[in-house]
């Protein structure tokens with residue numbers, strides 16, 4: 001499989017790979033990642049930097065930006081130096097910056113991640129339009145691990161980012177839209193390390209006098225994982241919709257959703273960690289961090305409520321493929337093996353998309369395992385491919401919601 005990845009990465013760069021290296025995958029965890037006591041974080045210096053003649057300017061002075069330094073290498077090539085919030089860290093180099101020039105000109109941008117590997121294909125926004133860079137026109141040097149590509153510059157800044165920028169403003173706008181439905185409500189369940197609100201979107205149209213099932217949804221523990229976050233949003237939009245299936249589902253199930261958990265990481269353009277320098281999805285045993293504690297404290301009262309039963313949990317992420325990480329079949333959950341029964345429907349409804357499944361035991365301190373250990377429910381880590389087009393993410397997110405609603409209604413009817 002690694003060989004295949006090396007080949008496909010080289011193919012992507014159209015034989016621009018100057019040397020080959022062992023590809024270790026994207027989900028590699030650095031040592032001691034489960035020690036979730038605060039670590040030192042290097043704050044990003046927000047500023048505008050100019051280099052070259054005529055001057056090319058860059059700025060990281062906006063939400064979700066990440067740019068550490070900027071140099072002119074020669075008249076036409078400009079290096080953007082990108083560093084993570086702290087290290088060691090998983091290889092997810094997020095970058096986002098604005099770039100412009102005093103005069104209309106073309107320039108080669110070199111992305112240098114300080115020895116981390118390139119992961120995200122650049123997204124370039126100019127005016128109202130955003131396009132994904134054609135990697136056939138980029139040059140990746142796997143020895144220096146830098147990516148070169150050409151852009152046209154003028155006085156009007158363009159934005160270059162690892163993924164489409166989807167910041168807290170866009171989240172709040174989306175939450176407002178969702179909460180126009182009488183059965184949807186927004187609540188602040190706590191604050192992050194830096195004091196930013198962590199928000200829950202609850203969907204509840206159940207009869208308070210009848211027993212209700214509960215579906216837990218989490219997303220964006222890892223700030224750059226925008227494709228998974230979009231899938232979560234479309235998934236929730238389908239649950240909230242006016243379809244007969246969704247109405248029926250909402251009469252039986254409450255949805256407790258936490259779509260943007262690592263709010264400080266999103267604001268500060270982090271590669272993966274929180275403002276405490278911690279991978280939040282390794283803190284679901286020790287709860288050293290305010291973000292994981294807030295979600296836990298919001299959900300724990302369900303244990304004392306005889307009218308509510310947690311049926312399932314989904315934690316949305318992104319990686320280099322579409323992959324489900326279910327709890328392994330030998331572990332008895334309620335409902336049992338729901339993920340294994342659900343994912344074939346997702347594949348069937350999205351024939352052109354390749355999905356992979358890899359089961360895990362429940363030892364690691366991640367949110368999915370906490371849901372199982374706390375409520376006995378089944379749960380899944382739902383990973384969307386980094387570069388999946390938005391229309392496909394919407395199709396997958398919505399169809400997955402429909403097939404899950406049917407399965408959960410079926411499960412609930414069995415126990416009534």
Ligand SMILES: [Zn+2]
Pocket residue numbers: 222225317318
């Ligand atoms: Zn992730």
